[in-house]
Amino acid sequence: MSRVTIAWIVIAVVGVGTYLVRASFLAVADRVAAIPARWRTPLQLIPPAVLAALIAPAVLRPDGALNVVGARPLAALAALGVAWWTRSVLATILVGLAAALGLELLLG
Amino acid sequence: MPPDLHALDPAASLRAGVRAMLPITVGIAPFGLIAGVAATDAGLGLAEAVGFSVLVLAGAAQLTSLDLIGRDTPVLVVIATALIINLRMLMYSASLAPELSHLSRARRLLGSYWLTDQTYAVTIIRFRDVEQAPVDRFWFYLGSALPLWVVWQLATIGGVVAGGAVPEAIPLGFALPLAFISLLVPSLTDRPAVVAAITAAVVAVVAAPLPANSGMPLAAFIGILVGWVVALRRGRT
Structure with a gap:
């Protein structure tokens, strides 16, 4: 299969699947009052857990080997600080990219 | 209403x-x-x-x-x-x-x-x-x-x-985790969320060599479980 074919399969299946997730509770809003309280916590923990699981390997072992003090981990730390203080997507990406670029030149 | x-x-x-x-x-x-x-x-x-x-x-x-x-x-x-x-x-x-x-x-x-x-x-x-x-x-x-x-x-x-x-020198692939960092930070609203994120990060790094990218969902799942336990314990005290 070519990548274009794979892409369209992913677009179709993930598109439909994501719509079903979005519509889940909204579709039955007139019949189901609210999500049971005990399921609220695990649902709220999905974003931090999923995002951290995506970020950490991309930062700490981008090529497979573990690298804790390289340019990327340090740049990610800087980006984390910027995200914390500014809450700006643009500032976070720009500072992170600039830091990675600068540190790669500096550290060789 | x-x-x-x-x-x-x-x-x-x-x-x-x-x-x-x-x-x-x-x-x-x-x-x-x-x-x-x-x-x-x-x-x-x-x-x-x-x-x-x-x-x-x-x-x-x-x-x-x-x-x-x-x-x-x-x-x-x-x-x-x-x-x-x-x-x-x-x-x-x-x-x-x-x-x-x-x-x-x-x-x-x-x-x-x-x-x-x-x-x-x-x-x-x-x-x-x-x-x-x-x-x-x-x-x-x-x-x-x-x-x-x-x-x-x-x-x-x-x-x-x-x-x-x-330009080739700009590591654009790195913009992906950076964009995710800007999404992660607002989701760290309380201690269970922070624990879930740290747990998921550690497991994801350790489990990265697992086949079929299965380390990511495994790490997220364990992170959610550990964060949930923390939330339940806090609820009791």
């Missing part, structure tokens, strides 16, 4: 929604640009990039899908990973449902298409704010969704067009 909810001005509510979303689109534009660049990096074209942005309309899932496709990951793994990332929208749907239960089913099913992190955040804040003037919720929701959707599509197209022009 005010009794005159249906008597509110649709046009004014639509405009209020647009105004509430506009500042947020500034932060979305770079994310959309990266979605366009990532499509080019994965060897795909404008049609596929826009296909993702129109039919999936979810930044984190799009970027991760494109990254995995570019590394020739099996199609089922790409689909499973993207759907796990988008499972968080179950929470948004559940949270908004009681706020929109007065709408017709057709309107709720139509509105579901535009349910994103940003639309959810903007609308739930307004619906729960008793200090502000009430709005027609359907039109406010659509108003907030509109600028986000337009900027997302334009930024994606911009990213595909500009993607090839970015």
